[in-house]
Amino acid sequence: xxxxxxxxxxxxxxxxxxxxxxxxxxxxxxxxxxxxxxxxxxxxxxxxxxxxxxxxxxxxxxxxxxxxxxxxxxxxxxxxxxxxxxxxxxxxxxxxxxxxxxxxxxxxxxxxxx
Amino acid sequence: xxxxxxxxxxxxxxxxxxxxxxxxxxxxxxxxxxxxxxxxxxxxxxxxxxxxxxxxxxxxxxxxxxxxxxxxxxxxxxxxxxxxxxxxxxxxxxxxxxxxxxxxxxxxxxxxx
Numbered sequence: 001x002x003x004x005x006x007x008x009x010x011x012x013x014x015x016x017x018x019x020x021x022x023x024x025x026x027x028x029x030x031x032x033x034x035x036x037x038x039x040x041x042x043x044x045x046x047x048x049x050x051x052x053x054x055x056x057x058x059x060x061x062x063x064x065x066x067x068x069x070x071x072x073x074x075x076x077x078x079x080x081x082x083x084x085x086x087x088x089x090x091x092x093x094x095x096x097x098x099x100x101x102x103x104x105x106x107x108x109x110x111x112x113x114x
Numbered sequence: 115x116x117x118x119x120x121x122x123x124x125x126x127x128x129x130x131x132x133x134x135x136x137x138x139x140x141x142x143x144x145x146x147x148x149x150x151x152x153x154x155x156x157x158x159x160x161x162x163x164x165x166x167x168x169x170x171x172x173x174x175x176x177x178x179x180x181x182x183x184x185x186x187x188x189x190x191x192x193x194x195x196x197x198x199x200x201x202x203x204x205x206x207x208x209x210x211x212x213x214x215x216x217x218x219x220x221x222x223x224x225x226x227x
Contacts, residue, residue, distance in 0.1 A: 043202055045218035091156055101170050104156030
């Protein structure tokens with residue numbers, strides 16, 4: 001069965017702190033894709049990153065970085081030097097090869113305080 | 115912005131009524147997926163359309179139905195509305211081949227009273 005778990009319901013940090021959002025997934029497929037999306041108060045899901053199961057390289061994009069570890073079935077997201085504009089709900093999602101549907105976690109609400 | 119548009123933005127309906135939500139996909143995208151997001155939850159997959167045919171469905175009853183048109187725009191229809199249908203409905207477009215990421219529209223907030 002496919003499942004995505006985001007155990008952190010809500011995190012509050014002070015601006016400029018680093019914060020890591022956890023994502024643990026379950027799948028029986030060997031080929032799958034993992035995603036992170038940001039949902040600001042406006043409601044639109046904003047695509048942040050896609051990672052396929054054969055690529056375990058960590059990725060850095062500006063203040064954002066992602067750590068993918070197949071051994072622990074985790075795909076964690078770190079924001080360095082957080083800013084108030086980072087405040088949003090962040091979702092991790094899983095898509096198995098050929099299904100084209102996403103399984104979302106329940107999201108982590110990040111509040112960055114000035 | 116993703117180029118995916120949805121209408122209307124907000125909608126209030128009464129239990130038992132029917133509703134149609136609309137989505138225009140990003141230019142060049144041939145696949146549209148619909149998701150329901152209840153308050154405080156992650157989006158749940160309803161179904162996906164590719165080349166005007168349903169291509170995969172989540173755990174939703176038949177009163178949730180859809181259409182995709184030749185220009186790849188799409189409609190979500192919900193009959194016999196129930197209070198639990200109150201949610202944000204998100205449309206996402208993507209390319210069937212190639213990269214798998216979906217681009218989401220701003221959503222339609224449906225309230226059933």
